[in-house]
Amino acid sequence: MNKDINMKVNVLPVLTYNFLHVNDSTLNAGDITIDSLSTPVESVISDEIEVKRDVTFEEAGEIFRANKEKILKTTGVPGIPNGDMSYRDEKQALRTGMGIDIDELMIATNVKAVVYTVPENVKTDKPIVIRYDLANGQGSLSSQVVHARKNSEVTVIMEYSSEKDATGFHGVSTRLLAEEGARITLVKVQLLGNGFVHFDDIGGACFEKGQIDLVSLELGAKKSWTGCYTNLVEKESVFNSNMGYLCRDDHSLDINYVSDHRGKKTEALMQFKGVLMDNASKTFRGTIDFKNGSSGSVGDEQEDALLLSEDVVNKTMPVILCQEEDVDGRHGATIGQLGEDILFYMQTRGIDEEEAKRIIIKARLESVARMIPDPEIMQKVLYYIQGIV
Amino acid sequence: MSDNKQVVADIDHSMYDFKDVENERDFYRLQEGLTEETVLKVSEEKNDPEWMRDFRLKCLKLYNDIKIPDWGPSIEGLDMDKISSYVRHKSDMKGSWEEVPEDIKNTFERLGIPQAERESLAGVGAQYDSELVYHNVKDEVAAQGVIYTDLESALRSEYADMIKEHFMKLVPPTDHKFAALHGAVWSGGSFVYVPKGVKVEIPLQSYFRLNAAGAGQFEHTLIIVDEGADLHFIEGCSAPKYNVANLHAGCVELFVGKNARLRYSTIENWSKNMYNLNTKRAIVEENGRMEWVSGSFGSHTSYLYPMTILKGDNSQMEFTGITFAGKGQNLDTGAKVVHQGKHTSSVISTKSISKDGGIGTYRSSVVIQKSAKKAKASVSCDSLMLDSISRADTIPGMDIRTNDADVGHEAKIGRISDEAVFYLMSRGISEEDAKAMIVSGFANPVSKELPLEYAVEMNNLIKLEMSGNM
Numbered sequence: 120m121n122k123d124i125n126m127k128v129n130v131l132p133v134l135t136y137n138f139l140h141v142n143d144s145t146l147n148a149g150d151i152t153i154d155s156l157s158t159p160v161e162s163v164i165s166d167e168i169e170v171k172r173d174v175t176f177e178e179a180g181e182i183f184r185a186n187k188e189k190i191l192k193t194t195g196v197p198g199i200p201n202g203d204m205s206y207r208d209e210k211q212a213l214r215t216g217m218g219i220d221i222d223e224l225m226i227a228t229n230v231k232a233v234v235y236t237v238p239e240n241v242k243t244d245k246p247i248v249i250r251y252d253l254a255n256g257q258g259s260l261s262s263q264v265v266h267a268r269k270n271s272e273v274t275v276i277m278e279y280s281s282e283k284d285a286t287g288f289h290g291v292s293t294r295l296l297a298e299e300g301a302r303i304t305l306v307k308v309q310l311l312g313n314g315f316v317h318f319d320d321i322g323g324a325c326f327e328k329g330q331i332d333l334v335s336l337e338l339g340a341k342k343s344w345t346g347c348y349t350n351l352v353e354k355e356s357v358f359n360s361n362m363g364y365l366c367r368d369d370h371s372l373d374i375n376y377v378s379d380h381r382g383k384k385t386e387a388l389m390q391f392k393g394v395l396m397d398n399a400s401k402t403f404r405g406t407i408d409f410k411n412g413s414s415g416s417v418g419d420e421q422e423d424a425l426l427l428s429e430d431v432v433n434k435t436m437p438v439i440l441c442q443e444e445d446v447d448g449r450h451g452a453t454i455g456q457l458g459e460d461i462l463f464y465m466q467t468r469g470i471d472e473e474e475a476k477r478i479i480i481k482a483r484l485e486s487v488a489r490m491i492p493d494p495e496i497m498q499k500v501l502y503y504i505q506g507i508v
Numbered sequence: 509m510s511d512n513k514q515v516v517a518d519i520d521h522s523m524y525d526f527k528d529v530e531n532e533r534d535f536y537r538l539q540e541g542l543t544e545e546t547v548l549k550v551s552e553e554k555n556d557p558e559w560m561r562d563f564r565l566k567c568l569k570l571y572n573d574i575k576i577p578d579w580g581p582s583i584e585g586l587d588m589d590k591i592s593s594y595v596r597h598k599s600d601m602k603g604s605w606e607e608v609p610e611d612i613k614n615t616f617e618r619l620g621i622p623q624a625e626r627e628s629l630a631g632v633g634a635q636y637d638s639e640l641v642y643h644n645v646k647d648e649v650a651a652q653g654v655i656y657t658d659l660e661s662a663l664r665s666e667y668a669d670m671i672k673e674h675f676m677k678l679v680p681p682t683d684h685k686f687a688a689l690h691g692a693v694w695s696g697g698s699f700v701y702v703p704k705g706v707k708v709e710i711p712l713q714s715y716f717r718l719n720a721a722g723a724g725q726f727e728h729t730l731i732i733v734d735e736g737a738d739l740h741f742i743e744g745c746s747a748p749k750y751n752v753a754n755l756h757a758g759c760v761e762l763f764v765g766k767n768a769r770l771r772y773s774t775i776e777n778w779s780k781n782m783y784n785l786n787t788k789r790a791i792v793e794e795n796g797r798m799e800w801v802s803g804s805f806g807s808h809t810s811y812l813y814p815m816t817i818l819k820g821d822n823s824q825m826e827f828t829g830i831t832f833a834g835k836g837q838n839l840d841t842g843a844k845v846v847h848q849g850k851h852t853s854s855v856i857s858t859k860s861i862s863k864d865g866g867i868g869t870y871r872s873s874v875v876i877q878k879s880a881k882k883a884k885a886s887v888s889c890d891s892l893m894l895d896s897i898s899r900a901d902t903i904p905g906m907d908i909r910t911n912d913a914d915v916g917h918e919a920k921i922g923r924i925s926d927e928a929v930f931y932l933m934s935r936g937i938s939e940e941d942a943k944a945m946i947v948s949g950f951a952n953p954v955s956k957e958l959p960l961e962y963a964v965e966m967n968n969l970i971k972l973e974m975s976g977n978m
Contacts, residue, residue, distance in 0.1 A: 134579035136844075136873055139905045142579070200901045201840050201869050202579035395911075409921075411896055426911035429878065433909075439902040441921045444893040448921040454906065455914040 126220035129346050129375035131436060132406050134202035141402055141436050144373040146344060150316040152258035152288050153228055159261065162248035168273070169236040176225040179232035179264045180212030182296055183324065187212070190324045190350050193381055195411025198442040213294050215322035216346020216375045225262055225292055232262035237271040246274035246493055251289065253281040253311065258288040267301035274304040276493050279311055286314025294322045297329030304332045306491055310503050311339040313368065321347040325356035327382070334490045336500060337364040337372055346375040351385035360389040363487030365480070365507070366399030377406040380413035389420040392487060394480050400432035407439045407448050414445040422452040425483065427476060480508045538594040540722065544568060547692050550594050554660060554695060559672065567681040567691030574685040581809045581838040586753050586783045593693040595637040595720040612636050615717060631656045633714040635727055638695040649708060655701040656712055659728055662699035671699065674730060678761040678789045686757045686785040690726050694759065697727035702737040711740040711959065724755040735765040743774045754782045762790035764798050766820065771799040773958055778806035780836055785811050794820030794849070801957040802829040804841050813871060815844035818852035825854040830954040833866030833898070842872040847880035859950055860891040862898035873905045876913045883913040891921040892950055
């Protein structure tokens, strides 16, 4: 890897004041060491699901390229917001949260993707579980495409873990297509060691009544980036996202989520709950983009960040872009330390401040962890949370 | 319920859109373009002290070095080679209304300024193009020791050192390209000093009129409210519409002392050929309070984000703003606050209305520094979309560097709610009236913060006529 080339990732869809340093993030090439392509352990996959392996990154993106016109179609008049950056990633087969530099990294390093295709009307009960157990010092990349054809349903759970103090690098690109009436549930659990550098880049597109549900937990790694761009292409498509994160020590987390509403009566609900401790820093960018033609759509984005040390840095950019009259968009953010009333309540029940904080952190993260539809992984996450709090 | 849509009328600018022809005999106009020569010419016209002339040249260099912001509305239509930085009437500033030249007097009479002065103001300053043409302060206010004068006179008075100490210290010319431009060619504007403990009971007002076509207005407002003092300052702006671009790059620096309070209200109604690239900033000492009331209705393009630095412990800031972006307008407005002191608090509350293809962008930043223990910040921004060819974007930023702070943020975007219309109609109000009432109610949090006369003006300005079916 050329150490002189840094990647610009998680670019905010519209730029704002440069002094805030939130317009993008830099993934330092010096942090990227790639000695292998990841070979995860997969659960037994239902015979009904078609699995293609060793597909080049570009080939895996063909399904999006073939549908690109449909994905980017705007029924109304295209409009340009101030500071627009949408042109930057327009060459991507499917726009993702972290952007085109990740695609270029995947292509340059010849990453082979796995393509999971769920045939029409197939509703699988058993989730596809993909586990990455990464060794100390390991550097790897991986990519997946999940294609749910009409009226199908599939759940994919991805877990990244390593020894507690392991170092290394791991990058993932996951692209999703939920066709008419299809539903994809994607669960991402990041439990990497304290020395890991990690990125998780997600892109999704939903056709009519298609739905993507995303549950993600960012609990480990020294430096972590995560981005998700969901195209709600056609009417009544839905994106639900729940993220829980914990940043401690000198760890950093950089987030960029976008719901791009083009179809009528589309819905996006994004919730972010997290805790910052020690010297940790976190940047959150969340954008609801109502394009002209997305009438009747609803977008709601809520962030709740608990700050538990006076040395943390928390940056929040909740953006709403709107070029449609008949929409309902809202965002809310609550940022601060543990409320005195909660502490007081706990103390009246004989719980001291430290214990109260532990209870609140656990409750916050567990509320997201309990959405994991695999009991074994959910239990592992709960233990992990218990171990660090 | 009927699907027929109500028409919300665009703001009526006609009462501000009268032109007074400026002839060469009465007006001096500096050649268009921005060069060292033109900057020196402005300096010479102003009879600047040496430090100010050097400062202007330094600013010109900065202006040429600093890039145009990459995040805001396009300012491609603004060509500095076609803008005259300095236009003035050949008569001097007057202290009596009768002595003001007839043509200028007519302009301000039509805008109702003398009437307002008589009825509700403690003092008035009126700027026409690049220079103040009239300045007056009521005797009883002057007797309290309040200084309200044009900045140029103040520069040559006993307050010269005070001005040198404060001028462009809060908004340094390095801040951005148009702050540097302002530093190079500033002209006109007011200086206000309210001594310790003095409370000015009724407001002071400056009115800025840019009458010349293809010109820039670069007034500088410097207000110092000393310890325990209290002031309400009102700023009004308007211009007739021309087919060429005009530029307003003013600068407002406000110093709010310990236990002092300053309210700064603005009704901005520049014409739709105006590039309004204005910078406003306040610094607040211990227990001080800064209140902004801001109505942005005019301009072709606006970059306007009044900023407050809450330096002293327990200092407070409240920003209440409304922006109405109509046809052909791209108004990028909002507020910025930096919490430095302990127990500081800020409340930002904005309303934005977009219609007829207008682009309204709310942009803000809340920075809570590590020293700002127990700081509280609350941001609330509501946008109302009146059709689907307009834009309403909300781009708020928060940078929080202490856990011992409480930050809340909420934003809503939507249209006139059918339920609210239905509720009002069920109480016997017609659909037209119901919708008009809802839109007026949406703007109400801002108008109720203004003195009655100005609230009426604002409501006239909005003229939210609900006229028939489309």
